[in-house]
Amino acid sequence: MNVDVMIGALPKLLEGAWLTLQLLFISGFFGLLLAVPLAIARASPHAAIKALPYAYIFFFRGTPLLVQLFLVYYGLSQFAVVRESPILWPILREPYWCAIITFALHTAAYIAEILRGAIQAVPPGEIEAARALGMRRSTTMGRIILPRAARIALPAYGNELILMLKGSALASTITLLDLTGMARTIIARNYMPLETFLMAGLIYMAITFVLVRGLRFIEHRVNAHMRPRPTGPAKATEEAPAGLMPPS
Amino acid sequence: MTGLRTTALALTVAVATAVSAGSAFAADPLRIGTEGAYPPFNMVDENGNLHGFDIDIANALCAEMERECTFVKQDWDGIIPGLLAGKYDAIVASMSITEERKQAVDFTDKYWTNKLQFIAPEEVDLDISPEGMAGMTVGAQRATISAQWVEENMPDVEIKLYDTQENAYLDLEAGRIDAVIADMLVNYEWLQSEAGAGFEFKGEPVFENDLIGIAVRKGEDALREDLNAALTAIVEDGTYAEINAKYFPFSIY
Structure with a gap:
């Protein structure tokens, strides 16, 4: 073990970590946007509506992320139509966007499935109550079901985010110098895989730690109404946002 | 003479592999690491079998040394770490002899020029x-x-x-x-x-x-000398030229 090597590699590795974070959050954002309609359609009782999201989710969960990444990066570029397209090629020629597109499509499938489960886990009584108040289906979905499902899905979503952080290491196979790609490039020069990968691993762990903490904080906030009231007087009303008071 | 050398080699191999491979006998095959993604030097066919110039040279060297050889396929950027970790005993994968690599491994004489x-x-x-x-x-x-x-x-x-x-x-x-x-x-x-x-x-x-050599772990001089002797022998007896002609219409030595 050579600690000097580990420290020497740190600046370059942090540069790689920055790219890893970009890939994670940009793809995570688009993945989430795509997942919501997918999950709503997937939770529909109508076979015709849920067929398409079902096939989508089945494909992206059923094939390895590496295969999907190679299909987008090396696969699409085989078609002259793609290469000559003035709209597609400026995006698809960049490994950066290929990685973000693939990761977003991939994570969307998983998030959609998590959300679908959460939508179906919303207590039927709450939906009935919304109906009884005269809310339309779309209003019920937007005001009652989705916010409630989001809270239920949060822990599982955090898990998915952490899995994607590690999945993003595959970006190194399409020439990107993310944290893993940078580590491999450094090893090509110093032949010290133990020290270099260990340092990279520590950075991944540090990122995971921050993610876990951040998610726990959000969970704590959005589920404030689920916590037992503090025994002290007053205070409690400030914490719980209006309309989310405990049922009794 | 050959007998002595074989014993010395067996001992060295035994010591070197004891850590990673457990039991080691004189009959243990020489494990050769190669990439399998560098045509025409080393590549895999439809059945997953390794072939190419490097493989032919390695087989000729093993025949010359009268040793059994097995091949281990290893991705390129992990090929030196794999050797150092004892996953195989020599790298025959068209590796250039460079000063940086010499810090980590020892090289035989060149077997082709790049x-x-x-x-x-x-x-x-x-x-x-x-x-x-x-x-x-x-x-x-x-x-x-x-x-x-x-x-x-x-x-x-x-x-x-x-x-x-x-x-x-x-x-x-x-x-x-x-x-x-x-x-x-x-x-x-x-x-x-x-x-x-x-x-x-x-x-x-x-x-x-740019000289291409076979990499072995540092200090494995007996193996390196054996490989060098075998290399000289196959160049002199025309085996090398025969293999060369299979791939290129000009000499690459």
Whole structure:
């Protein structure tokens, strides 16, 4: 073990970590946007509506992320139509966007499935109550079901985010110098895989730690109404946002 | 004499492999690490069998040394760490003998001589001087002397590093990169293929006399000397020339 090597590699590795974070959050954002309609359609009782999201989710969960990444990066570029397209090629020629597109499509499938489960886990009584108040289906979905499902899905979503952080290491196979790609490039020069990968691993762990903490904080906030009231007087009303008071 | 040497070798191998492989006998096969993604030097066929120039040379050396050999397929950027970790005893994978690598491993004598040369689309007029290449994107395989050569000699070139040489060619075809720099003979082989139509060598080789050797762990002198003796023998008895002719119409020694 050579600690000097580990420290020497740190600046370059942090540069790689920055790219890893970009890939994670940009793809995570688009993945989430795509997942919501997918999950709503997937939770529909109508076979015709849920067929398409079902096939989508089945494909992206059923094939390895590496295969999907190679299909987008090396696969699409085989078609002259793609290469000559003035709209597609400026995006698809960049490994950066290929990685973000693939990761977003991939994570969307998983998030959609998590959300679908959460939508179906919303207590039927709450939906009935919304109906009884005269809310339309779309209003019920937007005001009652989705916010409630989001809270239920949060822990599982955090898990998915952490899995994607590690999945993003595959970006190194399409020439990107993310944290893993940078580590491999450094090893090509110093032949010290133990020290270099260990340092990279520590950075991944540090990122995971921050993610876990951040998610726990959000969970704590959005589920404030689920916590037992503090025994002290007053205070409690400030914490719980209006309309989310405990049922009794 | 041979008997003594074999015993000495067996002892060395026994000591070296005891850590990783457990039991070791004199009859233990020599394990050779290679990449299997570097045509025509080492590649895998449809059935997953390794073949190519490196494999033929390794088999000829093993026959000469009267030792049984097994091959271990290992990705390129982990090939030296794999040797050091004792996953195999020698690397026959067209590895250039460089000062940096000598810090980590020992090399035999050369078994072929490499040159580095650029390839690019035929229709492109490429000036391969550092000034002429400024601002261009060049592909190379990660952890190769080609990659290192560009980094050291063409500071204004953007370099893209690939896991395998084949992936670099895919991106050259796709037009994501302007040129590829690689071992001349590997480029030669690719230019002969269907995919390589429309591409050509650009300029003269930028680096000559790049010697290719077999890597062994440091201190394994008996194995290294045995390999050197076998190498000399196959060059002298014409086995080498025969293998050479299978792949190239000119000598690459």
